[in-house]
Amino acid sequence: TSQHFDTCLGCLACVTTCPSGVQYDKLISATRHQVTRNQERTFSDNVIRTLIFNLFPYPHRLRPLLVPLFIYQKLGLPKLVRKTGLLKKVFPRLAAMESILPKVTVDSFRDNLPEVIPAQGEKRYRVGVILGCVQRLLFSPVNEATVRVLTANGCEVVIPKSQGCCAALPEHQGQAEQAKALARQMIDSFENTGVDFVIINAAGCGHTLKEYGHILADDPDYREKAEKFAANVKDVQEFLASAGITAKLNPLIEGDLTIVYQDACHLLHGQKISLQPRQLLQQIPGVKLKEPVDAALCCGSAGVYNMLQPEIADELGVQKVENLLNTGAELIASSNPGCSLQIKKHLELQGKTVTLMHPIELLDYSIRGVKLLRK
Incomplete structure (x- = not known):
């Protein structure tokens, strides 16, 4: 078994x-x-x-x-x-x-996001942001971009310092008590913040956060709290597609930019989020979106699967990268840190230098008017 x-x-x-x-x-x-x-x-x-x-x-x-x-x-x-x-x-x-x-960069050692960041212009929402574990250490630019995009679109952002891990890793690998303890800590961190929604930018984390009601179903002290918390969790792309982009979006490059969006399994299958990231990317002037063959194929990351079952994971990684490259896209957009690491590994093994970014980073560049360099 x-x-x-x-x-x-x-x-x-x-x-x-x-x-x-x-x-x-x-x-x-x-x-x-x-x-x-x-x-x-x-x-x-x-x-x-x-x-x-x-x-x-x-x-x-x-x-x-x-x-x-x-x-x-x-x-x-x-x-x-x-x-x-x-x-x-x-x-x-x-x-x-x-x-x-x-x-690993100098940014990996910084933890400099304030606890409350005001909205730019008219305040539309007060939202909490979850920083993640690996995300906050090795993908801190994604978190910073997330905050900038939210504030630029009328959101006051709250980042409780007491937040920890979302519990995705232990929950996905059968560590029940550890998962429950981490879920309780996360709920407590946001309990008195008065946020309208809790925003997450990593697919695997988002799926687990939305499952808190199930994870803590047998806990009489947290069952109702968990269900309420889970109901307020939104992936950042899901939230922005619903709330609407109010900030002006600028082209990322001179001329058209072809992008292929990589579906993270826990976003596509776990949270049923597929159209929203594509809709947001297509709002950026000049973006041409490509679709890969077998878009729903797992890249092999699957949490820590690529560390525990490296051979099978590598087979999937090779196939996924070939499918993405065959679109001819200049840039890969990936919404999950694990997927991004896996895809970057296999791009390097195939000697390819295609840029890979989180969709929220592309929106951030577009809002700030930062231009990408063509490779």
Whole structure:
């Protein structure tokens, strides 16, 4: 049972395709919790899982580790490690983690967003923003772009300092008690903020946040709070498509810019969000949107799947990148940090230098009038 469920991506395509409307996402989650409780794992499996679950959901633990990683990259060691292939032979899962490591920058060590950021012009909404774990450390420009786009469109932004992990990682991997504890902390962080909506810019996190009512269904103290919180969660693209863009949008480049949008599984299958990101991108002057073959195919990231099942993940990553490149698009728009890391890895392996950005970064550039450089 453990082997069968460990090789399941949890991409939730089964939820979309099932003609009977079976809620496979909840069945997968419940089964993974049972597997974790009842199945013995190998020593190496336990080591890597312990490492992941005790580091990734806790940014304050992860941030100090960025120092040696920063030095490691500055010394040019990643190229040497990958060229020898030794790490892949001895510790394939550790090699998989190393292979998707994004560039650690000075921004990764900063935590400088204020707790309340006023709206520009007339205030239309008061919204909370969730920073994420990996997102806040390694994709901080996406969070900063999110705040700028929201404030430029009449939103007062609230970012509680007490917020932690959304619980997606432990929830998707059967760590029930850890997931519940993190969900309670998140609910408490936003309880007295008076926000109209809670905004998230990462697909996997968004799906879990919207499932809080299910995760805490057996908790009498939090059940109602969880349902109310989940009802107010919106993916940033979902929110903007509904609220409307009021700021002026400028071209990103001289002439037309061809973009291919990459559907993140937990956005497409988990949250049923597909049209909204495309509609927003098409509002940017000069943008021409391309559609890839088999757009619903998982890229192989699937949370931490590409670290736990690297071989299968690589097969999917190769196919996904080929499909995206075959559109001839100049830029890839991706709404999830895990997907972005996986796609960037396979673009590099194929020797391609196509730019990859979050759609919210493109909207931010467009609002601020920042031009992209053509490669």
